[in-house]
Amino acid sequence: GEDVEQSLFLSVREGDSSVINCTYTDSSSTYLYWYKQEPGAGLQLLTYIFSNMDMKQDQRLTVLLNKKDKHLSLRIADTQTGDSAIYFCAESIIPDEKLTFGTGTRLTIIP
Amino acid sequence: EPEVTQTPSHQVTQMGQEVILRCVPISNHLYFYWYRQILGQKVEFLVSFYNNEISEKSEIFDDQFSVERPDGSNFTLKIRSTKLEDSAMYFCASSEGLATHEQFFGPGTRLTVL
Numbered sequence: 001g002e003d004v005e006q007s008l009f010l011s012v013r014e015g016d017s018s019v020i021n022c023t024y025t026d027s028s029s030t031y032l033y034w035y036k037q038e039p040g041a042g043l044q045l046l047t048y049i050f051s052n053m054d055m056k057q058d059q060r061l062t063v064l065l066n067k068k069d070k071h072l073s074l075r076i077a078d079t080q081t082g083d084s085a086i087y088f089c090a091e092s093i094i095p096d097e098k099l100t101f102g103t104g105t106r107l108t109i110i111p
Numbered sequence: 112e113p114e115v116t117q118t119p120s121h122q123v124t125q126m127g128q129e130v131i132l133r134c135v136p137i138s139n140h141l142y143f144y145w146y147r148q149i150l151g152q153k154v155e156f157l158v159s160f161y162n163n164e165i166s167e168k169s170e171i172f173d174d175q176f177s178v179e180r181p182d183g184s185n186f187t188l189k190i191r192s193t194k195l196e197d198s199a200m201y202f203c204a205s206s207e208g209l210a211t212h213e214q215f216f217g218p219g220t221r222l223t224v225l
Contacts, residue, residue, distance in 0.1 A: 004153075031212060042115065042202060042216030043154070088154065095210040096142050098167055101154040 002026040004102035006089055011108045018076040020105045022089030025070065029091040032065060033099065034074045037086045046074070046087075076107075084109050113137045115217035117203050123223045124193055132188045132220045134203030140215070141208035143186045145178065147171070147199040148219075154202065160186065161208070193224045 003025040012018040024032070030051050035043040049056045049063045049072075056063045062075040076083055089102040116135045124130050136143050145157040158168045160178055177189045186205075190197055200221050204214040 033212075035216075040218060042218045043204075044216070045213045048212055090154075095212050096206050096208055096214075098144070098156040098159055098169070099146075099154075099214060100156065101146075103153050 002029070002091065002100040004089055004091055004100055006087075006102040006105045008103060009106050009108070011110055012079050013110045014079060014081060016079055018074075018079045018083065018107055020074045020076075020087050020089075020107065022072040022074075022102050023070055024072065024089070024091050024100075024102075026091065026093070026100075027070070028093050029070075031092045031095060032063075032072050033090040033092070034061075034063065035088040035090060035101075037088065037104070038084075043088060079107075079109055081109050081111070083107060113215075115203055115205055115215050117201075117217035117220050119220060120218070121221045121223070123225065126195055126224055127192050130190050130193055130222065132190075132201050132203075132222070134186045134188075134217055135184050136186055136203065136205030137207075137215055138184070139207065140205035142166075142206045142214075143178075143180070144204040144206075144214060145188045146202045146204065146216075148202070149196075149199040157188070190222075193222075195224050198222055198224045 033048040034046045060077045064073045086104040088104045090099040143160040148154045158172045159166045200219045202219045203217045206214045
């Protein structure tokens with residue numbers, strides 16, 4: 001079955017770039033997502049990428065996909081205190097079908 | 112901005128009791144989902160619902176679970192006889208459909224089974 005793995009914690013100094021990594025096992029994963037969860041809130045979609053792309057940039061966010069290694073990363077440029085949250089990687093085969101999530105990476109910003 | 116809402120935010124129940132978790136999806140959305148997250152574990156898919164029927168369910172979603180859309184706005188998850196291991200955060204989500212890619216999540220209901 002599908003499996004998605006992430007490291008649990010990441011600490012970054014304010015103003016530096018954060019890179020959150022994710023690996024997945026299902027080669028038929030077609031859509032890969034990054035969700036953000038702030039305390040007491042639901043999961044908010046940040047960005048997604050199709051498996052036929054290798055990079056997507058959206059303002060401070062850059063997603064890199066290495067389909068051969070089944071590795072996905074999210075880079076946040078100029079990390080701010082408001083970026084403190086848990087970041088979840090997720091994948092699906094068909095849009096609007098179930099999402100398979102990773103464990104989430106807790107990003108802590110050091111002033 | 113439209114959002115998914117869930118009630119209650121925290122539910123405490125005794126083992127063996129029935130619970131109903133409630134969700135109000137975004138009004139023009141067509142797909143509805145329940146996920147859960149046991150403390151310290153991954154967010155897991157439970158069930159998806161489209162056109163008034165279950166479109167997919169996971170192995171977790173056994174006979175103790177049921178979903179319903181009793182009216183035009185609510186989407187509920189019922190657990191008939193709760194077990195200790197049902198303690199988790201339950202998230203409802205909805206999507207517009209039409210391959211829009213975004214599932215909008217509610218803030219979750221924390222279920223504690225004693």
